[in-house]
Amino acid sequence: xxxxxxxxxxxxxxxxxxxxxxxxxxxxxxxxxxxxxxxxxxxxxxxxxxxxxxxxxxxxxxxxxxxxxxxxxxxxxxxxxxxxxxxxxxxxxxxxxxxxxxxxxxxxxxxxxxxxxxxxxxxxxxxxxxxxxxxxxxxxxxxxxxxxxxxxxxxxxxxxxxxxxxxxxxxxxxxxxxxxxxxxxxxxxxxxxxxxxxxxxxxxxxxxxxxxxxxxxxxx
Numbered sequence: 001x002x003x004x005x006x007x008x009x010x011x012x013x014x015x016x017x018x019x020x021x022x023x024x025x026x027x028x029x030x031x032x033x034x035x036x037x038x039x040x041x042x043x044x045x046x047x048x049x050x051x052x053x054x055x056x057x058x059x060x061x062x063x064x065x066x067x068x069x070x071x072x073x074x075x076x077x078x079x080x081x082x083x084x085x086x087x088x089x090x091x092x093x094x095x096x097x098x099x100x101x102x103x104x105x106x107x108x109x110x111x112x113x114x115x116x117x118x119x120x121x122x123x124x125x126x127x128x129x130x131x132x133x134x135x136x137x138x139x140x141x142x143x144x145x146x147x148x149x150x151x152x153x154x155x156x157x158x159x160x161x162x163x164x165x166x167x168x169x170x171x172x173x174x175x176x177x178x179x180x181x182x183x184x185x186x187x188x189x190x191x192x193x194x195x196x197x198x199x200x201x202x203x204x205x206x207x208x209x210x211x212x213x214x215x216x217x218x219x220x
Contacts, residue, residue: 110169112137112168113137113168114171116161117176118138144158162187165192173207
């Protein structure tokens with residue numbers, strides 16, 4: 001993706017035509033991009049890329065901003081609200097496919113479900129409406145679930161998934177693991193496996209996430 005972007009912006013041609021060493025500031029000015037995007041953030045990300053490769057941060061975000069993405073959202077309510085609205089919009093599209101069409105049988109027979117890291121509960125709300133017999137609980141950070149309206153079979157719990165997850169027949173992780181390291185992901189899954197062991201066939205861990213087949217050139 002980075003190489004494709006560099007080619008489309010003709011960065012190599014710009015450097016060649018410059019005739020000598022070029023600074024980031026000069027390169028940014030020479031690029032044919034919108035003035036509103038011509039700011040120091042481009043330089044900051046470029047300068048941080050090498051630091052990210054050499055450092056221990058899992059994401060470039062952490063290297064550039066000095067804090068994790070979720071901590072940044074916690075400190076910026078406006079951006080956090082827009083992020084949750086985007087996730088809710090994604091849930092509306094995905095739920096019609098997962099819950100109402102292809103995977104309806106996964107939820108049949110469940111008595112309770114915890115939506116771990118479920119944001120404002122858009123996904124769980126649709127599940128609770130499609131399956132009134134399932135008591136849904138959304139677990140997310142305090143600033144995410146504060147003052148959200150509840151129903152008879154949809155509740156919210158403020159907490160940290162690494163510290164506590166309430167018991168249930170099934171645990172849903174929608175777009176959670178792709179943002180975690182392998183160690184953290186395994187830690188969460190092992191605890192959930194222990195939690196569902198006593199529920200027999202009703203016990204489930206449901207994962208909806210991004211998977212890429214490296215052998216395919218086109219990825220759906």
